[in-house]
Amino acid sequence: MSALVLLVDDEPAIVQLARMYLDREGYRVHAVHDGEAALEAVRRLNPDVMVLDIMLPKVDGYEVCRRLRAEDHPIPIIMLTARDDDIDKILGLELGADDYLTKPFNPRELVARVRALLRRSERWGRTGDEERPQPLRLGNTVIDPGAREVRVAGEVVPLRTQEFELLWVLAQHRNMVLSREQLLRLAWGYDFAGQTRTVDVHVAQLRKKLRGSDLRIETVTGVGYKLVA
Structure with missing residues (x-):
């Protein structure tokens, strides 16, 4: 059965356009x-x-995202914002969104983002045990892609889907500098200009959650990030 996309927006024109393009790609839309x-x-x-969408009747998009993440719900979330202000994007990402788009958006770009999130979520489920990457031990930290779990000194560190993907990419390229554009392509599965703020926010979240780890994510000014083990 095709993937189900939940589309949440109170603008009929946006819903109609997004539904049309998602339908064309074979997705079910509610x-x-x-x-x-x-x-x-x-x-x-x-x-x-x-x-x-962020601006919604009854309960806004920020609160929807916050409540779902408070329940540890893993659903991938793309937030829509009508403003291009960094504060809107950063707040949504910090509350647990995986990605964002600014209105008005190209519906083909929306489809590409949906496809990338779904592909990433399904990646390990389609991989046989013999092909699945083995856990990676770096100092006091174990990154297990099969269980999608990170342990620091034996304690599980709860990471959201996108945080885990970013850490796994950095770990696979440890001690190498990766640009924000490379990280978007490798960890998010797409390459769109102007979305590098997404990487910065997720790196900041990882740093907070890995404070007890031997791992360090270093900023290389003007270039990107490097995981030092």
């Missing part, structure tokens, strides 16, 4: 128009990915 309905749909339908 649309709702307010935050309360979005929360109910996530719990009832268990969609594969959610496209979530």
Whole structure:
């Protein structure tokens, strides 16, 4: 069965356009128009990915995202914002969104983002045990891609899907400098100009969660990031 996309927006024109392009790609689409309905749909339908507008009736997109992440719900979330201000994007990412798009957006770009998130979420599920990457031990930290789990000194560190993907890419290229554009391509699965702020926010979140780890994510000014083990 094709993947189910939950589309949450109160603008009929946006919903109609996004649905048309997602339908063309073979995705099933369920649309709702307010935050309360979005929360109910996530719990009832268990969609594969959610496209979530920030400005919604009843419960806004920030609060929807916050509540789902507080429940440790793993659904990939793409947030839509009508403003190009960094503060809107940063807040959404810090609350647990995996990605964002600024309105008005190219519907083909939306489809590409949805495809990338779904491909990443399904990656390990389609991989046989004999092909699955083995756990990587770096100092006091173990990164296990099969279990999608990180342990620091034996304790599990809860990471969201995108945080894990970013850490895994950095670990595979440890002691190498990767540009933000390279990280977008390798960890997010797409290459769109102007989205590098997404990388910065996720790196900041990883640094907070890995404070007890021997691993360090260093900033290389003007270039990108490097994981030092």
